[in-house]
Amino acid sequence: EDPETKVISVHFRQRCLDHDQVSGIQKEVAKALVHKLYEMNVTTKSNAQKNGLIRDKLSNSAEYAFLYKGLSPDVEVLEVKYTETGRIFGFFTQSIFNVVCVRTLHVENH
DSSP, X not given: OOGGGSBOEEEXXXXXXXXXXXXXXXXXXXXXXXXXXXXXXXXXXXXHHHTTSSOEEEOSSGGGGGGGTTSOTTOOEEEEESSSSOEEEEEEETTXXXXXXXXXXXXXXX
């Protein structure tokens, strides 16, 4: 089967939630995060990319290098926005979205 037409399955990589921002998450932000994960889990990979659910491809450099630590060199980390500053970072293996990091504050890149 074509992974582009399959519904996304979200998997959490070990330690992807081990961040001080997640441990202090506020109720409304947590609700937005859960809603976005649900939205991802009921759409196909191709639709997620067409409708902007999956936003940006991030390079393995500077401020985003920490996302690539321990990953294969051919992995491409993607960004999913769930609040104005909150982001989910991960990569696809077929139709599986592997979450590598969840942040409540956007990475400073300016």
